[in-house]
Amino acid sequence: MPTVTLKLVTIVAERVLQERLLRTLKELGARGYTLTDVSGEGSRGVRASEWEGHNVKIETIVSPEVAERIIEHVAEHYFQHYAVIVYAQPVEVVRGDKYV
Amino acid sequence: MPTVTLKLVTIVAERVLQERLLRTLKELGARGYTLTDVSGEGSRGVRASEWEGHNVKIETIVSPEVAERIIEHVAEHYFQHYAVIVYAQPVEVVRGDKYV
Amino acid sequence: MPTVTLKLVTIVAERVLQERLLRTLKELGARGYTLTDVSGEGSRGVRASEWEGHNVKIETIVSPEVAERIIEHVAEHYFQHYAVIVYAQPVEVVRGDKYV
């Protein structure tokens, strides 16, 4: 089975950003995503709202170019004021055309 | 501490497949798995049942050969009709014999 | 955007260890972590308490040296008596200084 190497981009962010981030991902070219409820701690102890719950983790498999764009966008728009991290890893997938 | 490089195979699938996938993993040689409740979107918008909940993410650390077999099996049996993706990454583990 | 390669260390452990592991991570130099409720099976079928729930997955992005220390610590202190696995992967991050 032929596999392709793409990028898995992971964003962990406070919940309040969820809707905006998903919208942005779509605009930047992601074709799908997987969402997990998580909690966590980092440099900012405080999250916006207890009612909102904790953090979300958004994972999306994309082409290296889209990955770059996503990381840049998140860094530029959210790093300063929000609790958010983003990282990327190479992954091997089959049906590579599904993701690009 | 000596580390070995194995494969982390991740499957994200609609919940209805959970039991079957776990059974299959065992048959194909996986020695363990970790399961997370997730949600997500991809090429197929619709999931089988609202009562069933959303998706599951199954992660299993296996030898490269077993990884290959799992990916092939999932692609062959589930890609056409079900909402499912699968991908693999190298990971470093200690106690490598535990997983093979 | 300049990216740095660090280590993503993942620990999957029975819930009873959560507090101790998080304390240890901090002591060993981790600057943050992300926590997910998961379940799973491995070589030890049995988990400590039904009321405790199942497993937790702890992910932390750290420098290679800290990663090494964490893996060593977990292997030494928990492998014998507890249900726990640990593995590491390289990840690309921006704002690399945040994690070290």
Added chain:
Amino acid sequence: MLDVLLTNLLSPIVLAFVLGIVAQLIRSDLSFPEPLYQALSIYLLLAIGLKGGAELSHTPWSAVVGPALVTLLLGVVTPITSYVVLRKLGRMDRVNAAAIAAHYGSVSAVTFIAAQAFGQVQGHSIEGFMPALVAMLEVPAIVVALMIAFMRSNHHGSWREGLHEVLAGRSIVLLVGGLIIGYLSGMEGLQQVAPFFVSGFKGALTLFLLEMGLVAARRLRDLKKAGAFLVGFGIVMPLLHGSLAVVLGSWAGLSVGGRAVLGAMVASASYIAAPAAVRISLPEANPSYYLTASLGITFPFNLTLGIPLYFALAQWIEG
């Protein structure tokens, strides 16, 4: 008649459903955590089982046999009529027609519950064994529809796994389990847990329908994919099945309330047991069709207009 309709539309239970739809349409962030949805489902199914079982325990079997046979008959007939209509009039392929037929032959427990609550508010006394009929109606249609599909086409799914999915599925286990518990422990046993399972019932149902409104509204997006035929099917078929059931129910000796509730049950389309079984057994069927029709069209139709209509018909037959 209009009065009856208004009572239904203005009950907190139906209004909560509407609130759910509205909340989704204005893109509110209101959403039920999945465990709450599951908890409410478990509670509601067990509660109707318990009550039905306790009622059964002091009902003579002779009163039950007729309605039970009629229910089984309807469980076999309605998937066939659905299949034929979908194939002949809707020109749908075999697999999708069978998948939808499984849903329309089976039953929606929530529609049943809403019909019963409606009847009580209207002052009808409804036979206590109706939940037993729900359990009887749920399974056969799915089996019949899968049999049609498996006889007529090559398939990818597993027949046996699909059947196990229905029989050992949550809804049957809770409903039948509740029935047996209620039957064995009787009215006295029920008394012990009545403040929880009986008094709290309608309130919990209100909460549940709020969530169902959210879920159904999410389905509305798929209406276009489903197409005009399916929309018509999702309204007309319940009316036909429901009327047939009201007639047969009255013929089998059910009270006005009982036959109207049977009508609502038979008119309803499953969206819990059937989807799970069909997804396993007929994976090539398109969930957009069967879920949208049953959850996006038939469920809201029955909840708002259908139930009062079946009651009106039941009354009219009585003369």
Added chain:
Amino acid sequence: MLDVLLTNLLSPIVLAFVLGIVAQLIRSDLSFPEPLYQALSIYLLLAIGLKGGAELSHTPWSAVVGPALVTLLLGVVTPITSYVVLRKLGRMDRVNAAAIAAHYGSVSAVTFIAAQAFGQVQGHSIEGFMPALVAMLEVPAIVVALMIAFMRSNHHGSWREGLHEVLAGRSIVLLVGGLIIGYLSGMEGLQQVAPFFVSGFKGALTLFLLEMGLVAARRLRDLKKAGAFLVGFGIVMPLLHGSLAVVLGSWAGLSVGGRAVLGAMVASASYIAAPAAVRISLPEANPSYYLTASLGITFPFNLTLGIPLYFALAQWIEG
């Protein structure tokens, strides 16, 4: 007076809050799963909406107009007084002052509920339309505070998203939705679901306050970051706003119980709607400030000492 205070402090509702704080302080592993917290919130908000709506359905509008206007007035005035105090006395920067002002102008539904429960135990009869006032009080202050911030500074957040967050937010949808359902289905409709939504209310509230205690105690760690001024602000401001509201409420014709509850509402600081809206619209504001003040200081203060004080003042005005 001391008597009244003791009754409040020894009610299971307040004691559960204290238990939550203690559990957190002794580092107990007691914690509420998030879905339980959300389920309780949904239940409580819908329940107060339903009850309020049903009461409204048999209240003459003339009785409501005065209190409603007073409430709207207070919703506009209190964020401005808060902002001015924070800027002039607290020397706080604009963005953080506006963020905190949004919280203190808006309302904490839980404080409202606790005040109402307290009044009932004391034997006061409280106007049934109070939940409608909660809904009216929740929104304007947030709008006013955000307007101040957006007029006076460059900002990073989105004004419109923040507003949508409040108006289509869970608490408003559940509260207003409940009000409308209660209003349309009337006392009769409420009767159907009363065992669930009315009888169970105070027990569910007790459970909820246990969780609020756990949450508030986690905030206590941040008190140092917030500083002495904010601690004082979090106690004095409610007293001023609350007293003003009691006076205006009595002037608008509210009963002793009603004006005291209005006092508690206006004195309270939001920690559900406001934080979400502010986080979206004013991301550069520091959550440590506004969350700690509203949840760590003002909420416990009102719950233990504030509410009895507003009731004492309300009584005293009556003469």
Added chain:
Amino acid sequence: MLDVLLTNLLSPIVLAFVLGIVAQLIRSDLSFPEPLYQALSIYLLLAIGLKGGAELSHTPWSAVVGPALVTLLLGVVTPITSYVVLRKLGRMDRVNAAAIAAHYGSVSAVTFIAAQAFGQVQGHSIEGFMPALVAMLEVPAIVVALMIAFMRSNHHGSWREGLHEVLAGRSIVLLVGGLIIGYLSGMEGLQQVAPFFVSGFKGALTLFLLEMGLVAARRLRDLKKAGAFLVGFGIVMPLLHGSLAVVLGSWAGLSVGGRAVLGAMVASASYIAAPAAVRISLPEANPSYYLTASLGITFPFNLTLGIPLYFALAQWIEG
């Protein structure tokens, strides 16, 4: 006697437990979401605490002292008898023997609740302070058993963390917290929340036991690993401990119902507090042993046969 047994076996509470076991055996997909399990646990523990505390508030201390001393005595003695039997007759190693002893010396809150519900249905009036005895019985046994283990062997776990785990653990915090709240707010306070915490109790317990059945059935697979000796131990030991407690309880002046419930408490084995503490303090002990024995054998035994037996014995002693 057979009558009594039948009433127990046919109560909805016990039948729900059986339903859970059956559902698991037929591989149903019925399962409780974890938050629901936690929510029910929190509710049940707080509810028994509240009720017990309110009762305590109007009980003379003189009535409590005797039973309390007996309970403490049993909390110290039963882990020792368990340990000795496991070592001498079972030839078990020290660590595992101590681990199991901690479980059998401590108490299962659910067994206590079931015994109390059983007694009420039987028409017994049971002393209101029994929940206080549960809290007293839970801790000492675990301490004693860990002491034995730590005196006799090298260990890997942490003594202090294990103790903190028990004392600040959820079950103790909720139970003792509930007791104090109930005591401080008295019967009047309890009245405010009674529809939620008192009326709803048995229904919630039914739901909880459905889940316990699912959990216990999953343990059954491990029975083989546990071995024949442990199966016998899990049945005989409760009978011995339970009988001893019934005798001492009657000697301390407890009513028939009270001494039977004390018997059930002492006979029961912990599966919430003890496993957590033991896992932390004695990680080298094998959970298959202690969990299977307490949850897979002793818990179902007490629930179905044990409780009626302790009541029969209690009655018989009375003469």
